Amino acid sequence: MPNLTYLSKNFKSPYTGRNFVGRNTLPVSWGKLMHAAITVGKADATYLNKHGVLSRYERKMRMYMVKVNLIETVATKSTPAQFQHSEVYKSLDPSEKTALSYFMGLTMAKLLASHFLNIPWLQHFDGYATPLKGTRPDLLGMNSKRGFVIMEAKGRTGAATKALMKKAKDQTAVPPFIHSPGGGMHPIIARVASASYANKAGVLAARWEDPEEADLNARSSVIEPLEFLHQYYEPIRTLIDFEAPGTEEKEYEGYTFTTRFFPEVDVTVGLLNKPLEFYLDDSPHSADSAWYITFTRNRRLKGLLNDTSDTGRDLFFGADGVLVALGPSWNSENMQREPSQRDSI
Structure with missing residues (x-):
């Protein structure tokens, strides 16, 4: 099965084990990659109500994107099998590659959050939280104890530079608590910047970082956990x-x-x-x-x-x-x- 190379930096307790330090590899089956691809991203009820069956086609398109734009490399004694860009991907124009790179950025964020952070549910921030002025992150994740993770996902055809990661980290500077309509508060347990990228051979890799503590202001976000789950599962039920x-x-x-x-x-x-x-x-x-x-x-x-x-x-x-x-x-x-x-x- 293919292996994903990923780089972890600056993670704090409780994420301080080997998986969160330095460069590592993770065995990732095609099924696991496909799961991440079809379960992350937009689940805004307005989008679903407006577009109906088109939501199903959008999820099916994600399946095609995984199967057509990636191949599995042949393992050698020194190098395990990996995911690599196909010739189909290489033939795309720059704007098409940009769109697919962003899609892979979201997919990698979901895969890493689910596997390492025990975050089963990860969706677009704007679909659930009260809109915030200025810079905002891509994704909001929740665990089974109602703890939340803020993630910014980037995707690049080439390298994930330090400047790119800094920009992603800046976008995770959101309130320390998310407020429920009933008045309860759910803690943000991590703020993570992640990026997918490819090396010169087109091999897919990822890096992610737990940013330094950011300055916070009085902004807050309102969310109800069951509504969060409803919107998460609606695209899957529609599919x-x-x-x-x-x-x-x-x-x-x-x-x-x-x-x-x-x-x-x-x-x-x-x-x-x-x-x-x-x-x-x-x-x-x-x-x-x-x-x-x-x-x-x-x-x-x-x-x-x-x-x-x-x-x-x-x-x-x-x-x-x-x-x-x-x-x-x-x-x-x-x-x-x-x-x-x-x-x-």
Whole structure:
């Protein structure tokens, strides 16, 4: 399976382990990458209500972007397999590359936040928080304890420079608390600047930094956790389209998912059949309490979650309850070819 090289800098407690210091590599299956690609980004209710079915097409386009613009390099004794830009990507004009680079920047931010920061839900800041004047970050993430992470995501075809990272860090200078409509306050547990980039060979990499403490003013943001989840899952529900022919329920390790197969890209997407309250229920006597811990302690699911099982390439369970299953066209041999040379796109 491909490896992602990433550089971590300036992370503070509790993010001070090896994964948050210096240059490291992370095994990332195509399923895990696809999960990050289709679950991050816009989920504004206004957008969904205005565009309806076009939201589904936008998510499907993300699947195509992953499959067509990236290939898997051949592993050697000294270098593991990695993600590399395809010839299709290299043939794009600069404006198209800029758009795809930003998309990959968002994807890398979601992948890193979910894997290392235990942030299952990451979406555009403007979709949920009271608009702020001046500089603002791209993304707002939430964990199962209602702690929030602010992220600014950048994407570049070439290097992620110090100037780029400084600009990203500056955009994370937002209030230390997010206020609920009911008056409660949820802490910002981290402010992170991230960027995806490619080296001269077109190999995909990432860097992220926990910025130095920024000067804060009295601005505040208003958000309700259940509404946050509703808007996060709405694009996924729209993509699957629960009422459409072709959806089916499948059970994996005791969990039931509503799934839909997309033959054009050989991808199945599923959503865990649980109400939104399930994800935030931390009452001590509830069967659904501490869902994140329960979900990830299942040995098989945890293996798939961390891409360590034999089937990690083909099946990925996100900590947000979104499942991605890849068909045979995503096998290593096929994905090492340029898109025009594959057995199936």
